Amino acid sequence: MIPHVLAELGYLLASACFIVGLKRLGSPATAPAGNRLSAWGMLIAVVVTLLDTQMVSWTAIVIGLVLGSGIGLWMARTVQMTSMPQLVALLNGFGGAASVLVAGAEFLRSELAGEAIPPETGVVIQLSLLIGAVTFSGSLIAWAKLQEVMTGKPITWPGQKLMTGLIALGIVGLAGWQLTDAASLLPAFYTVIGLAVVLGVLLVIPIGGADMPVVISLLNSYSGIAAAMTGFVINNHVLIIAGALVGSSGIILTRIMCKAMNRSLANVLFGAFGQTAGTGGAIGASSEGLTVRSVSAEDAAVQLAYAQQVIVVPGYGLAVAQAQHVVRELADLIEKNGGTVRYAIHPVAGRMPGHMNVLLAEANVPYDKLFDMDAINDQFEQADVALVIGANDVVNPAARSDPASPIYGMPILDVDKAKSIIVMKRGMNPGFAGIENALFYHPRTAMLFGDAKGSLSALVSEIKAL
Amino acid sequence: MSEGIIIGIVIFTLATFLGFELIQRVPPTLHTPLMSGSNAISGITIVGALVVAGGGFGWISTVFGIGAVAFAMMNVVGGYAVTDRMLRMFSKDGGGK
Numbered sequence: 001m002i003p004h005v006l007a008e009l010g011y012l013l014a015s016a017c018f019i020v021g022l023k024r025l026g027s028p029a030t031a032p033a034g035n036r037l038s039a040w041g042m043l044i045a046v047v048v049t050l051l052d053t054q055m056v057s058w059t060a061i062v063i064g065l066v067l068g069s070g071i072g073l074w075m076a077r078t079v080q081m082t083s084m085p086q087l088v089a090l091l092n093g094f095g096g097a098a099s100v101l102v103a104g105a106e107f108l109r110s111e112l113a114g115e116a117i118p119p120e121t122g123v124v125i126q127l128s129l130l131i132g133a134v135t136f137s138g139s140l141i142a143w144a145k146l147q148e149v150m151t152g153k154p155i156t157w158p159g160q161k162l163m164t165g166l167i168a169l170g171i172v173g174l175a176g177w178q179l180t181d182a183a184s185l186l187p188a189f190y191t192v193i194g195l196a197v198v199l200g201v202l203l204v205i206p207i208g209g210a211d212m213p214v215v216i217s218l219l220n221s222y223s224g225i226a227a228a229m230t231g232f233v234i235n236n237h238v239l240i241i242a243g244a245l246v247g248s249s250g251i252i253l254t255r256i257m258c259k260a261m262n263r264s265l266a267n268v269l270f271g272a273f274g275q276t277a278g279t280g281g282a283i284g285a286s287s288e289g290l291t292v293r294s295v296s297a298e299d300a301a302v303q304l305a306y307a308q309q310v311i312v313v314p315g316y317g318l319a320v321a322q323a324q325h326v327v328r329e330l331a332d333l334i335e336k337n338g339g340t341v342r343y344a345i346h347p348v349a350g351r352m353p354g355h356m357n358v359l360l361a362e363a364n365v366p367y368d369k370l371f372d373m374d375a376i377n378d379q380f381e382q383a384d385v386a387l388v389i390g391a392n393d394v395v396n397p398a399a400r401s402d403p404a405s406p407i408y409g410m411p412i413l414d415v416d417k418a419k420s421i422i423v424m425k426r427g428m429n430p431g432f433a434g435i436e437n438a439l440f441y442h443p444r445t446a447m448l449f450g451d452a453k454g455s456l457s458a459l460v461s462e463i464k465a466l
Numbered sequence: 467m468s469e470g471i472i473i474g475i476v477i478f479t480l481a482t483f484l485g486f487e488l489i490q491r492v493p494p495t496l497h498t499p500l501m502s503g504s505n506a507i508s509g510i511t512i513v514g515a516l517v518v519a520g521g522g523f524g525w526i527s528t529v530f531g532i533g534a535v536a537f538a539m540m541n542v543v544g545g546y547a548v549t550d551r552m553l554r555m556f557s558k559d560g561g562g563k
Contacts, residue, residue: 056520
């Protein structure tokens with residue numbers, strides 16, 4: 001064992017690594033080194049803990065370490081980039097579970113040793129159990145929705161909110177009772193965990209699949225807060241610092257996602273958005289009178305081959321079709337002909353914050369060609385062609401102009417301002433939110449119908465043949 | 467309230483503010499690696515898990531501890547490894563992996 005002061009300094013060093021590591025995530029150039037620094041911090045924390053504690057059983061530790069590292073590494077190596085939201089959801093849940101187990105074990109240890117638990121420690125143990133368990137079960141539901149193991153539609157029933165509220169009240173009541181009454185703690189302890197697991201399920205099932213980016217951001221924050229609470233339980237500052245950093249990160253991402261959808265967090269969590277398909281807005285009623293202009297791959301190829309400024313607007317449909325690599329190929333051809341290609345990325349283009357950027361990076365698209373909504377929106381007017389691939393609601397001008405539309409007020413990419421617009425789409429079905437899109441009927445819009453990957457491949461071979 | 471808890475609250479509050487400052491500077495392009503990387507950081511619960519697993523506080527605690535170490539390690543190793551895998555794909559010239 002090492003002197004405890006040395007251990008504390010070791011934890012401080014670990015915290016510093018986390019902080020500088022996160023700072024280096026501020027730019028793609030320094031990010032890989034930042035992540036590695038953060039990992040070094042974790043290694044330091046682990047080694048310090050092993051040296052600082054009087055370990056009785058190494059077997060248990062080795063079993064846990066080997067099992068966890070093996071599964072973790074396997075998941076990290078095999079996951080598809082399109083499935084990244086599911087992985088992050090799972091990891092959030094595991095973090096929650098770890099907090100529950102640590103706080104729970106600490107509680108049981110004091111119980112069995114007959115130690116009196118001071119009220120403030122009691123409170124942090126309860127918080128750790130509650131937040132951890134909600135994070136765990138909520139994340140598993142989010143995973144199931146993203147993986148499409150269960151329906152992505154909101155699951156609601158009459159009295160659901162009342163039920164959720166009662167369970168929350170029950171948890172508070174039980175937790176309070178445990179703090180005041182020293183007797184019969186164990187049944188209450190297990191009941192709190194059980195109820196918190198149910199609460200996590202109830203909080204996530206009424207939320208639609210399209211809102212999962214917000215949910216996993218929020219659960220990300222919870223997993224951090226749970227870790228911080230566990231830090232209070234075992235009185236360890238590195239847990240409190242790291243947990244608080246993650247907690248604030250998740251909250252920032254949650255806020256960005258909500259803003260990008262023009263919805264309040266309360267509306268996302270309790271609004272059951274996407275349940276009633278297509279109340280429509282004005283376009284829905286009048287779409288019969290409007291005409292859609294469709295274009296052949298050949299004509300679209302000619303247009304793209306001679307365009308100077310092309311802005312590609314990728315949506316999730318692009319990722320579903322696994323068409324990122326063909327897009328890159330198309331962009332290379334356009335650039336070879338003297339044009340420039342940039343990518344306009346809406347914050348909710350993928351299934352989690354920044355998802356589309358990762359998918360394009362996987363296809364070797366340089367990151368300085370990826371532009372955020374705010375950075376590129378005033379550039380559409382100069383664009384010869386805006387190429388919309390599998391995006392729908394995020395380019396719907398109704399969000400700007402039609403107060404009756406359910407997405408009115410949502411910030412969108414101003415694709416309709418481009419000199420010409422090519423929209424690649426399977427058919428005329430409305431998008432996730434079930435809303436008609438005025439862009440498809442725009443006089444400068446040409447629709448290129450078909451599967452994104454097939455259409456893009458056709459464009460590539462047409463341009464090559466020119 | 468014990469002094470330990472008060473110090474904890476002070477540290478928690480300051481670290482939260484620091485977190486807001488740091489994370490706000492992360493560009494949207496890196497938000498997915500940020501999430502997976504911060505996931506790995508929240509695996510810091512491993513510190514508590516190791517003590518619980520190896521401390522010899524009775525078999526229930528040990529079972530809880532093994533579970534906690536395994537879950538936290540999945541977070542740590544899975545989180546850092548996948549973040550590294552993603553960040554390697556981001557390149558300025560689009561040169562390759």
